[in-house]
Amino acid sequence: xxxxxxxxxxxxxxxxxxxxxxxxxxxxxxxxxxxxxxxxxxxxxxxxxxxxxxxxxxxxxxxxxxxxxxxxxxxxxxxxxxxxxxxxxxxxxxxxxxxxxxxxxxxxxxxxxxxxxxxxxxxxxxxxxxxxxxxxxxxxxxxxxxxxxxxxxxxxxxxxxxxxxxxxxxxxxxxxxxxxxxxxxxxxxxxxxxxxxxxxxxxxxxxxxxxxxxx
Amino acid sequence: xxxxxxxxxxxxxxxxxxxxxxxxxxxxxxxxxxxxxxxxxxxxxxxxxxxxxxxxxxxxxxxxxxxxxxxxxxxxxxxxxxxxxxxxxxxxxxxxxxxxxxxxxxxxxxxxxxxxxxxxxxxxxxxxxxxxxxxxxxxxxxxxxxxxxxxxxxxxxxxxxxxxxxxxxxxxxxxxxxxxxxxxxxxxxxxxxxxxxxxxxxxxxxxxxxxxxxxxxxxxxxxxxxxxxxxxxxxxxxxxxxxxxxxxxxxxxxxxxxxxxxxxxxxxxxxxxxxxxxxxxxxxxxxxxxxxxxxxxxxxxxxxxxxxxxxxxxxxxxxxxxxxxxxxxxxxxxxxxxxxxxxxxxxxxxxxxxxxxxxxxxxxxxxxxxxxxxxxxxxxxxxxxxxxxxxxxxxxxxxxxxxxxxxxxxxxxxxxxxxxxxxxxxxxxxxxxxxxxxxxxxxxxxxxxxxxxxxxxxxxxxxxxxxxxxxxxxxxxxxxxxxxxxxxxxxxxxxxxxxxxxxxxxxxxxxxxxxxxxxxxxxxxxxxxxxxxxxxxxxxxxxxxxxxxxxxxxxxxxxxxxxxxxxxxxxxxxxxxxx
Numbered sequence: 198x199x200x201x202x203x204x205x206x207x208x209x210x211x212x213x214x215x216x217x218x219x220x221x222x223x224x225x226x227x228x229x230x231x232x233x234x235x236x237x238x239x240x241x242x243x244x245x246x247x248x249x250x251x252x253x254x255x256x257x258x259x260x261x262x263x264x265x266x267x268x269x270x271x272x273x274x275x276x277x278x279x280x281x282x283x284x285x286x287x288x289x290x291x292x293x294x295x296x297x298x299x300x301x302x303x304x305x306x307x308x309x310x311x312x313x314x315x316x317x318x319x320x321x322x323x324x325x326x327x328x329x330x331x332x333x334x335x336x337x338x339x340x341x342x343x344x345x346x347x348x349x350x351x352x353x354x355x356x357x358x359x360x361x362x363x364x365x366x367x368x369x370x371x372x373x374x375x376x377x378x379x380x381x382x383x384x385x386x387x388x389x390x391x392x393x394x395x396x397x398x399x400x401x402x403x404x405x406x407x408x409x410x411x412x
Numbered sequence: 413x414x415x416x417x418x419x420x421x422x423x424x425x426x427x428x429x430x431x432x433x434x435x436x437x438x439x440x441x442x443x444x445x446x447x448x449x450x451x452x453x454x455x456x457x458x459x460x461x462x463x464x465x466x467x468x469x470x471x472x473x474x475x476x477x478x479x480x481x482x483x484x485x486x487x488x489x490x491x492x493x494x495x496x497x498x499x500x501x502x503x504x505x506x507x508x509x510x511x512x513x514x515x516x517x518x519x520x521x522x523x524x525x526x527x528x529x530x531x532x533x534x535x536x537x538x539x540x541x542x543x544x545x546x547x548x549x550x551x552x553x554x555x556x557x558x559x560x561x562x563x564x565x566x567x568x569x570x571x572x573x574x575x576x577x578x579x580x581x582x583x584x585x586x587x588x589x590x591x592x593x594x595x596x597x598x599x600x601x602x603x604x605x606x607x608x609x610x611x612x613x614x615x616x617x618x619x620x621x622x623x624x625x626x627x628x629x630x631x632x633x634x635x636x637x638x639x640x641x642x643x644x645x646x647x648x649x650x651x652x653x654x655x656x657x658x659x660x661x662x663x664x665x666x667x668x669x670x671x672x673x674x675x676x677x678x679x680x681x682x683x684x685x686x687x688x689x690x691x692x693x694x695x696x697x698x699x700x701x702x703x704x705x706x707x708x709x710x711x712x713x714x715x716x717x718x719x720x721x722x723x724x725x726x727x728x729x730x731x732x733x734x735x736x737x738x739x740x741x742x743x744x745x746x747x748x749x750x751x752x753x754x755x756x757x758x759x760x761x762x763x764x765x766x767x768x769x770x771x772x773x774x775x776x777x778x779x780x781x782x783x784x785x786x787x788x789x790x791x792x793x794x795x796x797x798x799x800x801x802x803x804x805x806x807x808x809x810x811x812x813x814x815x816x817x818x819x820x821x822x823x824x825x826x827x828x829x830x831x832x833x834x835x836x837x838x839x840x841x842x843x844x845x846x847x848x849x850x851x852x853x854x855x856x857x858x859x860x861x862x863x864x865x866x867x868x869x870x871x872x873x874x875x876x877x878x879x880x881x882x883x884x885x886x887x888x889x890x891x892x893x894x895x896x897x898x899x900x901x902x903x904x905x906x907x908x909x910x911x912x913x914x915x916x917x918x919x920x921x922x923x924x925x926x927x928x929x930x931x932x933x934x935x936x937x938x939x940x941x942x943x944x945x946x947x948x949x950x951x952x953x954x955x956x957x958x959x960x961x962x963x964x965x966x967x968x969x970x971x972x973x974x975x976x977x978x979x980x981x982x983x984x985x986x987x988x989x990x991x
Contacts, residue, residue, distance in 0.1 A: 239639050241644075242643070242644055243643070243666055243668075243688075243691070243986065244688055244691035244987060246643065247692065247773065248772075248773065250751075251755060251758075251759070254751070254752055254756070255752050255755065255756055256755075256759050269638070269639040281666070282666060284664075284665060284666060284667055284668065286543070286664050286665050286667065287636060287644055287665040287666070290636055290665075294637055314589075316673075316684070317668045317669065317673065318560065318580065319558060319562075319580070319589075319669075319673060319676075320558065320668055320669030320672065320673055321558040321669055321672060322542075322543065322551075322667045323589060323668060323669065324589065325560075325580070325581070325588070325589050329588065341691075341773060341774070343772060382603065383544045383546065383547070384546065384598065384601055384603065385546065385547065385593070385596065385601075386547070386548065386559075386590040386592060387590055388590075388598050389588075392588075393598045393599060395586075395587075396586060396590075396596070397596075397597055397598055397599065399585055399586055399592075400592050400593070400594055400595055400596040401595060401597075403585060403595070404594035404595035
């Protein structure tokens with residue numbers, strides 16, 4: 198980061214101190230550190246994971262963006278790269294992994310499947326997009342996205358981080374924890390705990406259709 | 413043992429009750445359900461069909477029957493034997509298990525149970541395999557509808573011809589890809605422990621007393637999120653100290669319903685889906701599928717297309733093995749440097765795939781009766797440069813750097829032994845079978861395409877341990893390069909597709925089984941057509957899924973640390989394992 202980018206305009210710094218002193222906001226320093234060392238979770242689901250590895254490898258080299266340290270443990274990761282089809286059987290584990298990540302944490306949906314189900318959307322074991330459960334920051338289209346597309350998406354994530362402020366990010370808010378997502382569970386089909394009342398009402402309605410529908 | 417070829421075999425005369433399958437387009441034999449076990453023993457012991465390639469079920473809704481279809485082959489080579497058992501379509505539908513005869517049937521029978529609800533009697537461990545315990549219904553049955561169900565077959569009317577399309581979520585009662593029975597109450601529903609049945613299969617190994625000390629066994633779960641399982645694979649191991657006493661793979665975390673979606677798709681629409689099975693080798697996946705459908709269509713493939721198929725297929729094999737080496741070293745702890753070497757070469761091969769097909773990984777290159785695009789002169793020069801100059805040097809360099817590394821050899825030698833007899837019994841195919849000393853390669857045993865024209869060897873190793881499984885893949889790269897050199901020199905000019913490219917093919921009714929020697933093993937497609945625009949049954953026999961059957965056998969008695977390497981050398985890919 199150059200002195201121009203770092204210094205917040207509006208403060209007069211004497212010429213002889215220009216190379217020694219920088220006056221900036223906490224957000225800028227914080228975001229600079231955050232965006233330059235995003236550690237992705239080593240977490241591949243399907244085909245997209247191979248392109249993710251290719252992006253890590255020599256030709257595309259994610260190390261240029263400070264993202265080469267893949268962490269298999271969610272406790273050490275900043276970003277979850279959902280690379281592949283999310284299935285009903287897998288989604289409880291994914292949500293649990295997300296909950297285990299320390300804040301600040303970001304989710305990137307890589308590829309058509311993670312963004313919205315993709316070619317497998319109609320499948321009986323497929324979750325149509327990880328955004329049904331987790332807050333997604335960047336969606337990367339493609340099936341699978343090329344490593345270039347992945348790199349572009351990650352640059353977009355960096356731009357997003359640049360614009361964040363400690364005051365407004367959701368993980369530093371007072372009150373109830375807004376970060377944790379309840380873990381879905383596997384019943385006769387996948388059950389999202391947040392939607393239990395809705396499911397109950399709808400199933401009851403299906404069992405006893407309202408009078409006008411029955412006629 | 414000399415056995416007659418399948419064409420002259422009259423099983424009806426040899427085995428009472430067996431009749432020929434006379435439906436038009438079908439082949440093989442129909443075996444009465446009560447005689448199945450004896451018949452299977454007879455086929456294996458008397459006729460010599462020692463390798464059970466595929467076992468699957470078909471739901472004939474109109475005839476009100478289930479059909480279990482078996483494809484058996486000889487490791488000595490030659491055509492295969494198809495036989496079927498028909499059972500009434502009712503609950504419970506029961507058929508005898510062939511797992512005692514061919515242990516390789518174990519997971520395939522579990523799959524048929526999971527997806528069709530067919531109960532295999534005397535099966536050692538009949539649990540759901542791809543879906544979870546407690547999932548409602550048997551999803552591959554023809555009368556089972558998924559939540560986002562629109563119509564029986566594509567193209568769907570909602571998107572054609574006006575092109576209107578609504579979000580599926582707005583159309584279904586629960587607003588998501590889920591369905592519950594009317595009156596279902598999630599609050600009153602009592603969750604059953606989904607792992608209980610799984611752990612019960614391991615629990616028979618309880619604590620034991622040795623020399624007056626009672627030791628307790630430890631249960632270790634690896635995956636589905638684990639860096640060494642190559643995806644969302646999970647294994648549950650019972651350990652005695654560091655020694656594995658029992659190990660069960662758990663799968664289905666990437667079960668993407670290829671078969672259900674495939675039966676709604678048109679024939680050609682399935683081609684891009686096959687890319688996503690073994691996502692390292694889309695070129696080879698295409699091949700198996702086009703082979704099966706071409707058998708039904710009876711369409712010939714032009715010369716140039718045959719050569720292009722071989723060229724792309726063998727390039728695919730090389731990059732598959734290179735990646736395997738890179739990842740293997742990762743698993744062993746040499747973090748990323750060998751993988752970087754492997755990926756460097758892979759990128760060059762992917763460049764060629766991108767140039768000829770348009771994408772790096774999901775090539776969607778084959779068509780029924782040829783390939784989709786021709787190769788231009790510039791790409792051909794690139795391929796020649798790779799095959800004649802660069803790859804031989806780089807593979808040799810890798811071989812020199814890695815294969816004799818002392819730590820590597822001591823981690824690999826003598827580990828994960830599987831006897832040749834067991835390898836055949838567990839239906840292991842591909843390099844792992846050849847590392848056990850059995851020269852079985854479909855390119856030679858039952859040649860497809862134009863493999864019978866090339867001069868190449870089937871490498872065989874005899875120790876059947878991890879080191880041999882590694883070395884045989886090194887050998888195979890050399891043979892692939894040899895095939896490539898011949899193919900590039902002989903490549904003729906001409907068309908690459910028979911007839912005009914078309915979206916909708918008319919496939920005559922019948923069944924076909926197309927199998928190819930994919931880099932990971934035998935890849936087979938069982939396709940049943942009823943004369944309509946989409947396959948009635950579309951089953952994929954994937955090498956990853958069936959090779960993993962022998963995993964427990966290879967791991968038990970060894971150290972848990974070796975599990976990672978053994979799994980790595982089975983060479984699984986999750987897209988193919990779970991489908």
